[in-house]
Amino acid sequence: MAEIRYKLDVFEGPLDLLLHLISKHKLNINDIPISSLVDQYLEYITDISDDMEYAGEFLEMAARLIYIKTVSLLPQREEGEKLKKELEGRLIEYSAIKLCAAALSGMYTDTPYCVREPLKIDTAEPYSLRHSTAELLAAYGALGRKAKGSKINTAPFQVIVSKRFVSVTTKMVYILKNLYQTGECTLKDIFSDMTDRSERVAAFLAVLELTRNGRILLNEDNTRITFSNSEYSEDIFSDFDSDGAEESDTSETLNASEQG
Amino acid sequence: MTLTDKAAELEALLFASGDPVDPLKIADLLQIDKGAVPQLADKLNECYTDNSSSLAVIVLGGRYQLAVKKEYAAVVQAAVREKKNAPLSAPAMEALTIIAYNQPVTKSFVEHIRGVDSSGVVNSLVAKGLVEEAGRLDLPGKPIAYRTTDTFLRCFDIKSLDELPPLPTRADAASFAQDGGADEDIQDGKGGDDM
Amino acid sequence: MTLTDKAAELEALLFASGDPVDPLKIADLLQIDKGAVPQLADKLNECYTDNSSSLAVIVLGGRYQLAVKKEYAAVVQAAVREKKNAPLSAPAMEALTIIAYNQPVTKSFVEHIRGVDSSGVVNSLVAKGLVEEAGRLDLPGKPIAYRTTDTFLRCFDIKSLDELPPLPTRADAASFAQDGGADEDIQDGKGGDDM
Numbered sequence: 001m002a003e004i005r006y007k008l009d010v011f012e013g014p015l016d017l018l019l020h021l022i023s024k025h026k027l028n029i030n031d032i033p034i035s036s037l038v039d040q041y042l043e044y045i046t047d048i049s050d051d052m053e054y055a056g057e058f059l060e061m062a063a064r065l066i067y068i069k070t071v072s073l074l075p076q077r078e079e080g081e082k083l084k085k086e087l088e089g090r091l092i093e094y095s096a097i098k099l100c101a102a103a104l105s106g107m108y109t110d111t112p113y114c115v116r117e118p119l120k121i122d123t124a125e126p127y128s129l130r131h132s133t134a135e136l137l138a139a140y141g142a143l144g145r146k147a148k149g150s151k152i153n154t155a156p157f158q159v160i161v162s163k164r165f166v167s168v169t170t171k172m173v174y175i176l177k178n179l180y181q182t183g184e185c186t187l188k189d190i191f192s193d194m195t196d197r198s199e200r201v202a203a204f205l206a207v208l209e210l211t212r213n214g215r216i217l218l219n220e221d222n223t224r225i226t227f228s229n230s231e232y233s234e235d236i237f238s239d240f241d242s243d244g245a246e247e248s249d250t251s252e253t254l255n256a257s258e259q260g
Numbered sequence: 261m262t263l264t265d266k267a268a269e270l271e272a273l274l275f276a277s278g279d280p281v282d283p284l285k286i287a288d289l290l291q292i293d294k295g296a297v298p299q300l301a302d303k304l305n306e307c308y309t310d311n312s313s314s315l316a317v318i319v320l321g322g323r324y325q326l327a328v329k330k331e332y333a334a335v336v337q338a339a340v341r342e343k344k345n346a347p348l349s350a351p352a353m354e355a356l357t358i359i360a361y362n363q364p365v366t367k368s369f370v371e372h373i374r375g376v377d378s379s380g381v382v383n384s385l386v387a388k389g390l391v392e393e394a395g396r397l398d399l400p401g402k403p404i405a406y407r408t409t410d411t412f413l414r415c416f417d418i419k420s421l422d423e424l425p426p427l428p429t430r431a432d433a434a435s436f437a438q439d440g441g442a443d444e445d446i447q448d449g450k451g452g453d454d455m
Numbered sequence: 456m457t458l459t460d461k462a463a464e465l466e467a468l469l470f471a472s473g474d475p476v477d478p479l480k481i482a483d484l485l486q487i488d489k490g491a492v493p494q495l496a497d498k499l500n501e502c503y504t505d506n507s508s509s510l511a512v513i514v515l516g517g518r519y520q521l522a523v524k525k526e527y528a529a530v531v532q533a534a535v536r537e538k539k540n541a542p543l544s545a546p547a548m549e550a551l552t553i554i555a556y557n558q559p560v561t562k563s564f565v566e567h568i569r570g571v572d573s574s575g576v577v578n579s580l581v582a583k584g585l586v587e588e589a590g591r592l593d594l595p596g597k598p599i600a601y602r603t604t605d606t607f608l609r610c611f612d613i614k615s616l617d618e619l620p621p622l623p624t625r626a627d628a629a630s631f632a633q634d635g636g637a638d639e640d641i642q643d644g645k646g647g648d649d650m
Contacts, residue, residue, distance in 0.1 A: 012546055013571030029629045057571050094568055096628035101545070101552040103620050107611045108543060113513055113522035114276045114531040115609070118343060118473035119328075119336065126389030126411040129345055133416050133425050136360060139353040140427060142591050143373065262507040272509035272527035273534045281534070289533050311506055312457040314467035332467035338484050339471040350590040351599075376588065376599055377578065 014061030015094045032088055034072060038065045166199045171206035184226040266290055267303045280323035344388060355381045356390060360424060364394040364405035382406060461485055462498045475518035475605050515605045516615050550576040551585060556622055559589040559600035577601060
């Protein structure tokens with residue numbers, strides 16, 4: 001696949017490939033022998049059909065060539081001739097553009113005359129030309145169907161934008177509160193009714209944080225947690241109370257679990 | 261009086277920069293000693309005076325800038341005003357229409373409707389004072405929203421946005437589509453709903 | 456050689472504008488006859504040459520712009536840290552050629568001639584400032600047309616589109632395709648599709 005891609009990357013597109021084949025096989029561009037061109041073209045792109053997206057333009061041209069060849073075989077040959085002329089015309093036109101692009105690219109300079117930004121002066125004088133509102137309507141008409149824009153609907157994005165963030169502190173309190181009641185619990189219990197990703201991440205970080213500062217202990221296979229030292233338990237909430245932003249959140253959690 | 265090579269280089273540098281340039285940077289770019297910069301600037305200024313040029317090197321907070329002498333302020337003002345008052349281009353008018361009828365809208369909304377990058381066009385409308393920022397929308401990335409200004413109302417000679425002409429109804433749009441050959445999409449009335 | 460009042464005013468005007476200015480506007484702002492503008496610009500240029508200034512008045516598409524002479528491009532580019540004009544890729548050059556010789560044209564016209572989707576290439580030319588929108592064509596779907604800019608003229612060092620090399624004749628193009636002017640490139644595979 002990579003090889004084919006490399007082979008085709010050399011060309012700007014199907015027209016470029018056709019020009020290449022025409023020059024390589026010394027075909028007459030003013031009267032292309034379609035049959036032999038089709039064969040050579042197909043031979044060239046034969047392996048690319050796996051990658052439709054990449055090769056679409058090349059395949060479309062293949063289909064076109066085959067179509068021209070087919071209609072040329074019919075008794076009524078006018079259409080075939082017409083299509084062939086059209087293709088020849090396109091190829092010659094494209095060839096002219098390539099020639100011209102080569103000439104232009106020689107004129108392109110990487111060090112042109114340098115110019116400057118306009119002077120930035122705040123005249124505090126805004127735009128003052130007068131327009132009629134009919135010009136707005138005309139511009140609207142020029143947009144065609146696209147002008148039928150609806151207002152931005154923020155609702156579908158609410159989920160993303162206002163996604164709940166669960167603080168680690170809240171979860172630390174939640175875990176400790178659990179431990180007051182049970183003395184020890186499994187990690188599974190803690191995560192069991194958490195469905196929200198943010199909540200789970202916060203709880204996980206809370207466990208790590210509590211372990212790090214020595215308030216809980218994890219057993220050997222990291223499945224159960226226990227209080228490491230009950231004497232801390234008195235101070236814990238006062239610690240968190242100083243964290244102003246989290247305060248209301250925390251107390252809500254506490255109330256909820258007290259009621260429960 | 262003619263300029264030395266280095267003075268001409270300094271002129272080129274200040275001309276293209278626009279903003280004030282630090283002497284250290286000047287010394288670095290011209291490969292001269294930092295101490296020689298003031299002298300070079302003086303030289304350039306002398307030359308401008310001698311030749312009755314409209315330009316002058318000014319020093320702002322220790323940095324150098326090329327500017328127009330005060331005597332020419334009138335002509336400069338006129339040039340800038342003229343620029344600001346350049347008539348609206350067709351793309352600008354399109355973008356203004358989209359903003360006027362859908363405000364507040366983001367640049368990407370304008371871009372979506374127009375089908376091409378419209379950032380520059382919207383910026384030019386802001387520069388002309390026809391459109392202004394209107395906070396950020398509650399969308400991913402918190403994009404800036406834009407709305408029309410009082411200047412807009414004045415320029416279009418209306419008192420409020422209510423006076424904007426009504427947009428063609430769906431039926432009108434459909435017949436427009438028929439004459440104009442525009443799209444079927446209008447029929448179902450939800451052209452560009454998606455962002 | 457010293458500047459006359461009007462020449463100095465012209466200098467101030469062009470300096471402030473930055474962009475190319477139409478001679479009609481110059482005549483209007485300086486209150487001179489339109490026919491006197493080219494002469495005045497010549498005067499200013501003469502003066503710049505005499506004084507070995509780094510500046511020059513250039514004419515782009517019939518409009519006047521103050522610029523830095525090419526000799527000083529290196530120092531200016533270092534100063535404004537403007538990326539050196541990256542060479543244009545082959546696809547970009549093809550698209551630019553098609554637009555330059557057929558303007559105003561739509562993206563689908565470019566695509567038709569090249570035989571490949573050209574939307575991205577045209578967008579990149581717009582981003583580079585070589586090409587700009589030129590309104591919509593009265594065709595189904597109201598497509599946007601594109602044309603080349605003043606920057607295009609400046610980057611190809613021509614004063615107007617008339618100075619573009621003539622398009623190859625049909626016969627030239629046909630024989631080019633036949634004797635394979637492009638052949639060598641293809642053999643060693645350095646077509647270079649990347650932009």
